[in-house]
Amino acid sequence: MSSSVRPEPAAYAQIDPPPRLLMGPGPINADPRVLRAMSAQLIGQYDPAMTGYMNEVMDLYRGVFKTSNEATLLIDGTSRAGIESAIVSLVEPGDKVLVPIFGRFGHLLKEIAERAGADVVVVEKDWGQVFTFEELRRALAQHRPKLLALVQGDTSTTMNQPLEGVGQLCAEYDALFYTDVTASLGGNPFYADEWGIDAVTAGLQKCLAGPSGSAPISLSDRAVEVIRSRRHVESGIDDGSAPRGERIRSNYFDLAMILDYWGPQRLNHHTEATSMLYCARECARILLTEGVENSIERHRLHGAAMAAGAAGLRLRFFGDQAHRMNNVLAVHIPEGVNGEAVRTGLLQDYGIEIGTSFGPLHGVVWRIGTMGYNARKDAVMTTLAALEQVLRASGAPVTAGGGVGAAAEIYQEAAA
Ligand SMILES: *Cc1c(COP(=O)(O)O)cnc(C)c1O
Numbered sequence: 001m002s003s004s005v006r007p008e009p010a011a012y013a014q015i016d017p018p019p020r021l022l023m024g025p026g027p028i029n030a031d032p033r034v035l036r037a038m039s040a041q042l043i044g045q046y047d048p049a050m051t052g053y054m055n056e057v058m059d060l061y062r063g064v065f066k067t068s069n070e071a072t073l074l075i076d077g078t079s080r081a082g083i084e085s086a087i088v089s090l091v092e093p094g095d096k097v098l099v100p101i102f103g104r105f106g107h108l109l110k111e112i113a114e115r116a117g118a119d120v121v122v123v124e125k126d127w128g129q130v131f132t133f134e135e136l137r138r139a140l141a142q143h144r145p146k147l148l149a150l151v152q153g154d155t156s157t158t159m160n161q162p163l164e165g166v167g168q169l170c171a172e173y174d175a176l177f178y179t180d181v182t183a184s185l186g187g188n189p190f191y192a193d194e195w196g197i198d199a200v201t202a203g204l205q206k207c208l209a210g211p212s213g214s215a216p217i218s219l220s221d222r223a224v225e226v227i228r229s230r231r232h233v234e235s236g237i238d239d240g241s242a243p244r245g246e247r248i249r250s251n252y253f254d255l256a257m258i259l260d261y262w263g264p265q266r267l268n269h270h271t272e273a274t275s276m277l278y279c280a281r282e283c284a285r286i287l288l289t290e291g292v293e294n295s296i297e298r299h300r301l302h303g304a305a306m307a308a309g310a311a312g313l314r315l316r317f318f319g320d321q322a323h324r325m326n327n328v329l330a331v332h333i334p335e336g337v338n339g340e341a342v343r344t345g346l347l348q349d350y351g352i353e354i355g356t357s358f359g360p361l362h363g364v365v366w367r368i369g370t371m372g373y374n375a376r377k378d379a380v381m382t383t384l385a386a387l388e389q390v391l392r393a394s395g396a397p398v399t400a401g402g403g404v405g406a407a408a409e410i411y412q413e414a415a416a
Pocket residue numbers: 026078079080081105151153154155156180181182183203212213
């Protein structure tokens with residue numbers, strides 16, 4: 001019998017994933033409340049209950065992004081769906097886009113802008129560093145782009161780019177300002193209106209405690225004007241009859257049409273991904289119930305405890321620690337230790353996942369996250385205790401209790 005013969009469907013077991021504690025750079029374990037919301041029954045897309053939920057989602061994410069932008073909604077897809085919709089809708093072929101790159105996701109913004117036909121210019125920083133305000137000013141003054149596209153927290157390096165004042169800078173140079181806050185939102189300060197952001201996109205699988213698959217987005221009135229001035233028609237299918245500008249080069253990510261679907265006209269575009277909308281709504285509801293500031297402080301505390309614990313295990317930090325995100329830490333893999341063997345040991349013996357990184361940092365660092373539902377004391381202490389055992393087995397010189405002891409001190413100080 002050929003090995004390509006598939007088993008009877010009944011031979012496949014029901015989905016029953018192994019218990020895991022996800023302490024990498026994302027995804028992380030979803031909050032059980034989000035999973036329950038996701039399992040709720042479907043309703044029709046024009047059911048008043050559904051349009052009511054859509055309006056609630058818009059309102060909730062205004063709270064999460066700290067904005068009064070009317071155009072605050074969800075793009076169906078993972079975080080890069082949000083990125084792609086913002087860039088392809090704002091940028092016309094030939095437009096100049098400036099991308100300051102300090103990690104992998106800057107390269108992604110560059111690639112997406114290039115695919116949208118933009119004339120892309122980049123400035124680069126070594127991995128582990130962020131741009132200064134003056135460096136951004138110089139790049140804007142030199143290149144005078146239509147759009148500045150800049151990541152806030154880049155999980156590949158764990159760095160958190162300061163954005164305060166950058167929107168005002170962009171306004172001075174007449175540039176639109178887009179930022180990807182997928183990794184940082186909910187765990188680090190972010191103020192869309194105060195910081196003069198024109199377009200911002202996120203995802204659920206980092207500090208928002210949900211699964212990947214929905215991308216919250218918010219657009220300033222200025223960004224909406226730019227998008228609406230590009231040719232689109234009102235049926236969800238562009239028949240080419242509306243001669244205004246260069247048409248947006250994607251149907252799925254045409255924000256002009258998506259805005260009409262979420263707006264009062266409810267013009268059909270796609271069928272909103274209902275289960276993911278339930279998730280996104282619950283993620284925002286949980287975050288706002290805790291309070292955004294409290295959530296940021298929780299990420300700061302557990303991130304600090306994890307960092308102290310890692311230092312207690314004699315692990316050396318990677319990158320400029322003054323600009324590290326609260327929710328993810330990168331440490332050098334110790335000399336002589338097999339990094340992948342440690343990750344495998346953690347997963348197989350303890351059900352705990354941590355990450356390595358990409359490109360120049362692959363096999364050089366581990367990335368340990370404390371985010372969303374897993375930014376908790378028990379998750380931090382369990383991870384440090386298991387890591388100590390696996391490090392010891394791999395021959396690293398660790399002091400017994402060095403990790404959990406150092407983390408416990410941070411918790412004691414916080415409680416005092
Ligand atoms: C994790 C991350 C993403 C994730 O994108 P997906 O399409 O959801 O996989 C995007 N941007 C940044 C900065 C991230 O850290």
